[in-house]
Amino acid sequence: MATIRDVAKIAEVSVSTVSLAFSSPGRVSPRTLERIRSAAAAVGYVADPLAQSLARGRSRMIGFVVGNVGNPFFGDIRRELENYALEHEHFVLITDSSGKTDRERDLIEHLIGLKIAGLALAPSSFGPDYVKFVESIKVPMVCFDQKVAGIERDFVGSDNFLAGAMLTEHLLQLGHRRIAFIAGPQHMHTASERYRGFVETMASAGVEVNPNYVVDGQFTRSAGYEAAMRLLIQPERPTAILGANNAVALAALQAMQELGFSCPDDISLAMIDNVQWSSVITPRITMVVQDTLQLGNIIARRLLHRITDPDANNEPPQDFVLAPKFVPGNSCRRI
C-alpha cells in the first residue's frame, strides 16, 4: 500500500501539501495539484481511512443500531439510509442488539470507539438510566421507531395512536363490538400508543372494552400465542382480534388455526405492521402499515444534515411523525 509519503516523494512536495491537495484542492496551485494527482494515480494511493479517522477524530461511518436487522421494517429503513449515506460518501455499519439493552450499549460504545460520524438508533429500552446513557452520547444522532420519554434527540416514527385507532374504527364499522386486543409491552411508546388508540376509539364509539379481551402479547410470537390462546378459550369469545404488531397477530392466527377456528368466518383479525410474504398468508390480513421508505428517508436526511452541517448541533431536536396507511385484506368480516 502506498502511503502519503510515497506520493509526496514522487510529486516532490511535502506531505502536508499532499494532504491539503486531497482535502481542499482549491488551496493548492493547479500545477502542483496536477503533479500530486498523477503521482497518486501512478502508485494507486488511497488514503487510509483508519489513519484519517485517528488524526481527524472522526470517521465517515454511520452506526445503525436496531434490535433485529432481520425485521423487514428495519430492513427498509436500513436500505434507505445506506443508499442516502452512500451518495454522501458515508458508510453504514449495521449492528444488531437482539433487543438486549446490555448488548446495545456495548455496540454503541464500540461504534463510538470507531469514531462514527453519526448514529441511527432504534432504542431498545427506557427509564432514567437508559435515558442518561443515550443523552451522554455526543455523536450526532437520530432516534427512530420507539419514542422514549426524556431523550432529547431527533425522532422519526409513525403515529401509533392513529394506527390503533384506524383498525379499531374499521372493526367497529363492520359491526364488531366484542373486539379483543393483544397488546405489546406498555413501557414501549409504540405499544402504549397503539393501545391508547384502541381504547379511545372504543370509548368514542360508546363501546365498552371487556377487560378479559385485553391480553399482553409482549410483541413476541411466543407470548402472543399464549395470549391468543387465553382469548380463544373463553366461553364468550371475541368476534375480532386486533394484534398490536405483526408477531402477536400471526401468532393469534396460528392459534386460531390450531383450535379449528376459521378466520374471518369465526373470528376477524387485524394487525399493525406488515410482514414479508403477507400476500400468501391465508386470509390476507387487514393491516395498517408504516411508510418505511419515507421513514428511512427522513432518518437519513436528518442524520446526514446533522453530520455535515457544522452548525446543525445548535438546532433543537425535532420529531417527525408520519401517518400509517390502511391496507385492507380479507381477514375481517362484517357481522
Add this chain to the structure above:
Amino acid sequence: MATIRDVAKIAEVSVSTVSLAFSSPGRVSPRTLERIRSAAAAVGYVADPLAQSLARGRSRMIGFVVGNVGNPFFGDIRRELENYALEHEHFVLITDSSGKTDRERDLIEHLIGLKIAGLALAPSSFGPDYVKFVESIKVPMVCFDQKVAGIERDFVGSDNFLAGAMLTEHLLQLGHRRIAFIAGPQHMHTASERYRGFVETMASAGVEVNPNYVVDGQFTRSAGYEAAMRLLIQPERPTAILGANNAVALAALQAMQELGFSCPDDISLAMIDNVQWSSVITPRITMVVQDTLQLGNIIARRLLHRITDPDANNEPPQDFVLAPKFVPGNSCRRI
C-alpha cells in the same frame, strides 16, 4: 478521554510498559502491573481501538457480507457468528450488498480499509474476474452458502443436490409423475445443484422430465411468479411443483391462489429453504431446510480459528457440507 500517556504518568512508568501491561500482562512485574491497573481504573482508561488498529495493522472486527441481511437464513448465521465472535472478543460488522456485485466489492474494500481481522462472505457472483477479486483478498476468510468454482477458501454450506433429491423423491413416493421445477439461476452453485438433484432423482426413478415443466424463477419473487404462471396455464398441468427456493415457491403459491387452484388438492407444492412465519401459511409447505445454526457455528469457529491461530494460514482450505433436513407439511397430496 484518557490516553495511554496519562496512565503512564500516573503509574510512573513509561508508555511502552503500559502498553505491555495490557497486551501481555505476564511480562510485567506484579507490582507495576497493579500500579498500572489502578491508574487506568482511576482515569477510566480504555485503549482507543482505532489507534490500536493503525499501529497493529489489524483490528478485532470481523466483516460479514451478504446479499440480504433481512433473509432469515443469513440472520441465523449472523447471530451465531456474532455470539461466537463476542465470546472471543471480536466484533461483527454487518454489511448488505443488496446482491449487487459492485457494491459487494466496495463494501469488502471498505472493510479491508478498516483492517478487519477476518471476513465471512456469501459470494454474490462468479466468473474469472470475481474469482480473481476474491482470491486477492488477503484477510482470513470463510465463504458460505454459495460455492464458487475457483475460489480456494474455506467453504461452509449445505448439500443442495441432496435437498433437491429429497423433495423429488418425496413427490415420487406420493405417486407424482408430472413434477414441475422452478429453478434458480444456473450459474449459482446452489441453484444448479438443486436442479441436478431433481433431474437425477427423476432419472433414477425412470420418470421423464417434461421440458415444459422446468422454468426459471431466478430465485426471486417476481420471476418466480411469472414462471409459476407459465406452468399453470399449460393445458396439461403438473400435479406437483418443486420450488428451488422459498421465494419462487411462495410466488408459485400466490399464483395458484390467484388462479383459483387449491394446494394441495389441485397441485402439490414443495420448497427448499424455510421462511419466517411458514407455520401460519396455509397450507404448511413441505420443505427441506438448512441447519442454519450449525452452519453459522461452523463458519464462526473456522473463521476465528484462522484469525487467532497464527499458523492457520498454512492449513489448506476446507469444505464443510451439511445435510439438509426434511420438514413435512401438508402441501403435498398422494395421488
Add this chain to the structure above:
DNA sequence: CGATTTTATCGAACCGGTTCGATCAGCATC
C-alpha cells in the same frame, strides 16, 4: 565471587494520516 543469562523497563521509531504556525516568493502600494 565473577561471568552469564534472565527479567523488567525504557526510549525511540513507527503506523499513516491532519493541522497549524512559519516561511518565502511574488506582487501591489505609497
Add this chain to the structure above:
DNA sequence: GATGCTGATCGAACCGGTTCGATAAAATCG
C-alpha cells in the same frame, strides 16, 4: 526602493497506540 499583503508550500507536532532493540538490575551458574 522599502513596506505590507497574499497565496503556496513546508516542517513539525500531533492523533493514540505498538514494537523492538537497548539497558540496567536481578537471578542463575560454575
